[in-house]
Amino acid sequence: MNITIIAETSGNQLHSVTSQLAGAAGSLGGTITLLCPGGVGESEASKISGVSKVVSLKGDCFSSFDSGAWSAAMTPHCEGVVIASSSPTGRELASQIASKLGVPVVQDLTEIGQDLKMTRSIYSGKAIETSTASGSCVITLRQNSFESAGSDGNAELITVDSTSEVSVAVKEAMAKAGERLDVSEADIIISGGRGMGDPANFSHLNEVADVIGAAVGASRAAVDSWDEIPHSMQVGQTGKTVNPSLYIAVGISGAIQHLAGMRSSKYIVAINKDPDAPIFGVADYGIVATWEEALPSLKEELAKL
């Protein structure tokens, strides 16, 4: 079986999820080709274990994201099962490539089994779907759901000049306000809700986050009530779906739409003053206390480690 991986990039670097894609591909068995759009991270990519060929696609069309142009340049190099990350750009590329190949796409898999048995969550985590493809297909994989491949590979590196027509022109790029890690990238997330009382109190979450290298997230009530809390921090149904090892919910009641975005976290800690808050229903460790009491102690304890 041939497998083609679409490398996920982050700025001028290879995104770490690319290794997870390779890890998952490795478990399927087959010849793995990795496509690096714009040549980004090509040398790092060639060291990922199990990859036999890296195709570095160079061309002006890769200077900014245009899924139409990128997929047009990449599709001719896609063979067999195509695997991408289920990031927003990954999904967009995957479905464009699938459409150009004339095959179906299945997004956001959390497991792949024998004979490409695919597992994904649907209805925002309220059900699980398992399926198989009758022919070839494009799939995207959820970050942090698959083991990374090693970094002792030595793949052949081929550089290809690509041209394709760009139709989405970037006029202006507005960087995110903070330097803070994005919730979709983080392995530990601490999120605040309306119970934080005031956006200024998110500084207490930031302090804890700094101690453990966590990202800071928020509930929709926090995002909607306070301009200082941007939508990019929102976790849930209409925000980001996250899958960290540890999710700490502070002053969040645990509405079903919030759970939709975080219930698949490996471990959940809830800090809430209301012992009946639904968030305790999904928490592995619940602390019934106000954040004012709990956060200073949490920071102190974590700093000791």
Next chain:
Amino acid sequence: MPFEALDFYNVDSLLTDEERMVRDMVRDFVDNEVLPKIEHACRDGVFPDEWRVTLGEMGVLGAPLKGYGCPGLSYTAYGVICRELERGDSGLRSFASVQGSLAMYPIWDFGSEEQKNYYLPKMASGEWIGCFGLTEPDYGSNPGDMITRAEDMGDHYLLNGAKMWITNGSIAKVAVVWAKLDGVIRGFIVEDGDEGFSAPEMKGKHSLKASVTSELVFQDCKIPKDRILPGVKGLRGPFSCLNNARYGISWGAIGAAQACFDSAKEYSLSRIQFDHPIASYQLVQNKLSWMLREITKAQLLAYHLSQKKDAGNWIPEHISLAKMNNVDIALEIARVARDIHGANGILDEYPVMRHMANLESVKTYEGTHDIHNLILGRHITGIQSFTRHLS
């Protein structure tokens, strides 16, 4: 989460698609714009002006009236609107009842073509608020003996007297005032700013706190000749307005009752006493099942009345029965719901005490509970018992 109203017999499935869409629209408004603000409005004793604007934008004011910029909905839709508004607060529903049924309706039914064209579009859009002046300090249940008088001065009318308990009075641009001209009750349109007219607000209410209630004072109030409503003489004028408003109240009260039931149900399921949720005790279940029973009956009553109203085969006594019954059970449900909430029931974190206090007014205005009893008594026996000559 959108409100899931108790509807045990799925009576709402009898509504048309259009009526259901209107319901969802108003419910959304109440969830998102009324409930987050209502306790504040009550504490401050104000009717938030943005509600007027949104009611106008939604196009629900004067719901069943046709033409002149009015919505032209069914009476059923009007009932549904009242129910959804009153699920938020009776004060909000009062605003809409007064505007539509008591101020716009008499102009629509009894006004001249000019009056209709001039007033109705601006009242339907919410730009102009209306009020209805019938009750006087000394004449409540017995408006027929009112004192307020109009005098024909040749090129204008002169109004003298006072009205009391007038919803929207101080915020109204347009007051429909009932006064005697040569001993006959007639309707007059008084505008904010007319010479000799003032509308001081009445303060200190423990009920309908988010609704403005005022006196209307006329001291040699001069109004132009074209402000009399040409189409009606006698008590039939104000009473036909009241029929429509009372009809709306018979639906509205269900909304308040649904809100109280919902709160009582949620509370009783989560409140633990003697190791178990209080909802698990028979006495509490008895209360909840009684509420469900009464709300379901009230819904069927209101729905059937709406069909009669839309078909035009109704009599005022039908409306009296529905107003009286539905407000009565809503008030009783609010009281029982308050009881189920224990001490928490007196807090403004829960809607029950507010609904309870509001419904006390609703029981009194638009014909007190007992006046409707007397109306039905007269209907049954043919003998009026409102008054008698005491020797």
Next chain:
Amino acid sequence: MTIAVLLKQVPDTTAKIAVSEGRVDQGSVSKWSTSPYDEYALEYALQLKESGAGDLVAITCGPSRSSKMLTDAAAVGVDSMLHVEADTSEMDSKQIQSILAAAIKHCGADVVLCGKQAADTNSGSTGPGVASLIGAACVGMVSEVSMDGDGFSALRGSPSGNERVVVSKPCLFAFDKAATELRRPNVKGIMMAKKKVIEKVSPGDLGVDIGESGIKIHAHDSPPEKPPGQKFEGAESVPTVVAKLREEANVI
């Protein structure tokens, strides 16, 4: 110019999802709603229409119950509605995209707005796939769009923040959560919606042969029950919880 907005009816985000006989039990869904991201697309499509960009058609492909969603869309101001009646529950991405692409062509639309993903399948395949089929420029993660000369200017999320991009038609915008919520209808709109007729067609009427699904769904299952968590009273328990995170959970 014609603008199309693609809408999908999904179980309301508050609805319970039950599984019976290996499939999500659609019959037990208590409430159906327009998928949340589609509502943002609809709001901005209405804004485009109001700024003079063209007529607006709402398109859905789904079972007959989805018609209600189109009537709701008419009440807020879409000009016409197309309902491709089909059961999409076992269709793969390719099948559904080919139907929608044909529907868009049928309406003559050259600007398409949709949600970035539907709240049932949670996939996010439809917009980009359809863009590819109709040869339209694709902009994803959009939170704002407006006319800009002959083309359109949009704000889209990027890994490092936001980007303002410009495209010309044909183009497709897949919406993320946006600043403006879908407007509420008013009585006038509701009365008008009653008069608008929904055009109902089958995939065959549009000349589409969707063939067989390339994906075979084996089963839907309820997610595994999580073992009950441990609950601690008071901030005094923080050291205990931190110790457990380290020793039991091994996550810090």
